[in-house]
Amino acid sequence: MALLGALARDYLGRMRCDFDLPRLQQTAKASRRFQPAEKHRTKAKRGINPASKPSGTACVECLASGGWWLQLRRCAECGLIGCCDSSPSQHAMKHAHSAGHPIVASFEPLQNWFYDYEKGKMVRGMKLLPPRSHPELQPVPGPPGKVPANWEELLNWS
Numbered sequence: 001m002a003l004l005g006a007l008a009r010d011y012l013g014r015m016r017c018d019f020d021l022p023r024l025q026q027t028a029k030a031s032r033r034f035q036p037a038e039k040h041r042t043k044a045k046r047g048i049n050p051a052s053k054p055s056g057t058a059c060v061e062c063l064a065s066g067g068w069w070l071q072l073r074r075c076a077e078c079g080l081i082g083c084c085d086s087s088p089s090q091h092a093m094k095h096a097h098s099a100g101h102p103i104v105a106s107f108e109p110l111q112n113w114f115y116d117y118e119k120g121k122m123v124r125g126m127k128l129l130p131p132r133s134h135p136e137l138q139p140v141p142g143p144p145g146k147v148p149a150n151w152e153e154l155l156n157w158s
Helices: 002-018 020-031 062-064 091-099
Strands: 070-075 081-083 103-106 114-115 121-123
Touching: 002 070, 062 081, 062 091, 070 091, 081 091
Parallel strands: none
Antiparallel strands: 070 081, 070 103, 103 114, 114 121
C-alpha cells in the first residue's frame, strides 16, 4: 500500500512539473471574468426571442375557428401558441412556415424542448418568459366541449 501511495505521489508530482499551474489558473480566471455567468442563456439565438410572451394558454387559431388540439406549441420567436403537428389543423407548423419563425417550444407542462422545422430536428433552446406551459388543469386534448368523441381517429400521425 505504501508503494502505491509513493507511485501516486510521484506521478502527481511529475504532472505538476509538466504544467505551469498558477499561470493556467490565472488565465482561466481572466477568461471567466469577461464572459457572462450563463453564456448559453444570454447569447442571442436565431429563431428564439427570450423576451417574447405567450399569446395565451390555448391555440389562438383553433379558438377562433372552433377547432380543437391535442397538444400546444409556442413560437420561440413571437410567442404565438399553436396546436401541434398531430392536431387536425397543425397551426404551429403553419405559423412557422408562413411567418418564417422556424423554432417552437413545447407548451405542455413538464416538457422542456425546442424543435426547428427548418432543420427537422430538436435543438437547444433557452429560457423563455413565463408561463412555460398551459395550466396543468387545462384538459388535453382541448378545449373542453370542442373535442369530438372520435378524436383519436382524427389525429395526424404522419
